[in-house]
Amino acid sequence: MEIKTLEFKDEKLYLIDQRKLPNSFEIFVCENYTDVDFAIKDMVVRGAPAIGASGAYGVVLGAKEYKHLDKKDFLEKMKEVSNTLNKSRPTAVNLMWGIKRMENIIEENKELSPVEIYEKLKEEGNNIAKEDVKINKAMGEYGNTLVPEKATILTHCNAGALATVEYGTALGVIRSAFYSGKDIFVYVDETRPRLQGAKLTSWELVKENIPCKLISDSVAATLIRDGKIDLIVVGADRIATNGDTANKIGTFMLSVVAKTYNIPFYIAAPISTIDFNIETGKEIVIEERDDEEVTHIQGVRIAPEEIEAYNPAFDVTPNENITAIITEKGIINPPFKENILKLRS
Numbered sequence: 001m002e003i004k005t006l007e008f009k010d011e012k013l014y015l016i017d018q019r020k021l022p023n024s025f026e027i028f029v030c031e032n033y034t035d036v037d038f039a040i041k042d043m044v045v046r047g048a049p050a051i052g053a054s055g056a057y058g059v060v061l062g063a064k065e066y067k068h069l070d071k072k073d074f075l076e077k078m079k080e081v082s083n084t085l086n087k088s089r090p091t092a093v094n095l096m097w098g099i100k101r102m103e104n105i106i107e108e109n110k111e112l113s114p115v116e117i118y119e120k121l122k123e124e125g126n127n128i129a130k131e132d133v134k135i136n137k138a139m140g141e142y143g144n145t146l147v148p149e150k151a152t153i154l155t156h157c158n159a160g161a162l163a164t165v166e167y168g169t170a171l172g173v174i175r176s177a178f179y180s181g182k183d184i185f186v187y188v189d190e191t192r193p194r195l196q197g198a199k200l201t202s203w204e205l206v207k208e209n210i211p212c213k214l215i216s217d218s219v220a221a222t223l224i225r226d227g228k229i230d231l232i233v234v235g236a237d238r239i240a241t242n243g244d245t246a247n248k249i250g251t252f253m254l255s256v257v258a259k260t261y262n263i264p265f266y267i268a269a270p271i272s273t274i275d276f277n278i279e280t281g282k283e284i285v286i287e288e289r290d291d292e293e294v295t296h297i298q299g300v301r302i303a304p305e306e307i308e309a310y311n312p313a314f315d316v317t318p319n320e321n322i323t324a325i326i327t328e329k330g331i332i333n334p335p336f337k338e339n340i341l342k343l344r345s
């Protein structure tokens with residue numbers, strides 16, 4: 001079954017509105033780059049690779065808006081477009097990576113007219129989207145080599161088709177294992193506060209009849225202690241060159257329990273999620289989101305008016321808690337620092 005998280009056609013970006021799932025399936029149409037900026041901030045689209053591709057298409061829509069200007073004004077406006085989109089969310093490095101690819105296209109083609117640059121940008125946006133699907137399938141195949149013939153797998157957040165252009169990273173590994181005929185069962189963490197597990201991962205797995213059960217986040221430790229989990233696989237938003245990995249809040253806690261009970265803990269992420277400019281996880285900016293995501297559920301207040309919330313959207317799992325990192329170029333084992341740097345192209 002094919003889920004197209006995003007698609008660029010008729011000079012617009014079409015996004016599955018992930019705020020509405022699983023109760024309704026709606027498409028959010030971005031006509032200009034400020035729509036894309038809003039869609040990323042408000043999590044119409046979310047998940048590192050999906051944000052990366054959307055940011056890139058945001059640059060395309062910026063060029064669409066300004067391609068009538070003379071070259072100098074066009075190039076200046078395009079800087080504003082990149083700056084705005086770069087700030088829409090801070091943690092997933094794929095956003096900055098996608099925008100940087102578009103900036104490179106502008107730089108390489110700056111002798112062309114704005115209309116011609118726009119066409120080049122569209123091509124590059126489509127390349128990013130196509131590559132993403134191939135990358136996820138490759139990651140799925142490598143990751144599948146780590147999954148036993150019969151396995152119970154735990155995952156956190158949504159690193160599925162909805163977090164990418166199609167297929168997914170961690171869920172891509174799970175899909176590959178399932179479609180290769182393995183007898184797998186998946187436990188899905190609900191993933192408070194935004195409930196990406198309950199709303200999105202469950203939706204994807206149920207749609208494809210992949211055997212699964214939803215659990216509240218606090219159940220994971222008990223399942224692991226009781227020997228009910230064979231491996232954990234999650235996605236990533238930014239990986240430092242020493243292997244420290246930022247992912248959805250709660251991932252770190254899961255990694256600590258996995259280490260205590262000696263359960264393999266895998267990260268599945270494309271090379272574009274590695275930030276080659278940083279050495280450790282300490283340098284990763286962790287997004288803090290609105291109190292309301294914690295004090296309210298579905299718009300209904302569940303905590304007293306007087307209480308403030310602390311709501312970091314991500315945490316950093318230290319490299320020593322990670323068994324291996326699954327990428328499209330193969331599986332990276334420790335020592336991470338040495339092996340990650342070998343991948344730098």
Ligand code: MRU
Pocket residue numbers: 046047048049092156157158159160163164168169170196234235236237247248249313
């Ligand atoms: O806040 P979100 O929903 O954008 O966070 C998503 C995650 O943390 C995912 O696990 C990560 O982006 C990997 S997606 C393939």
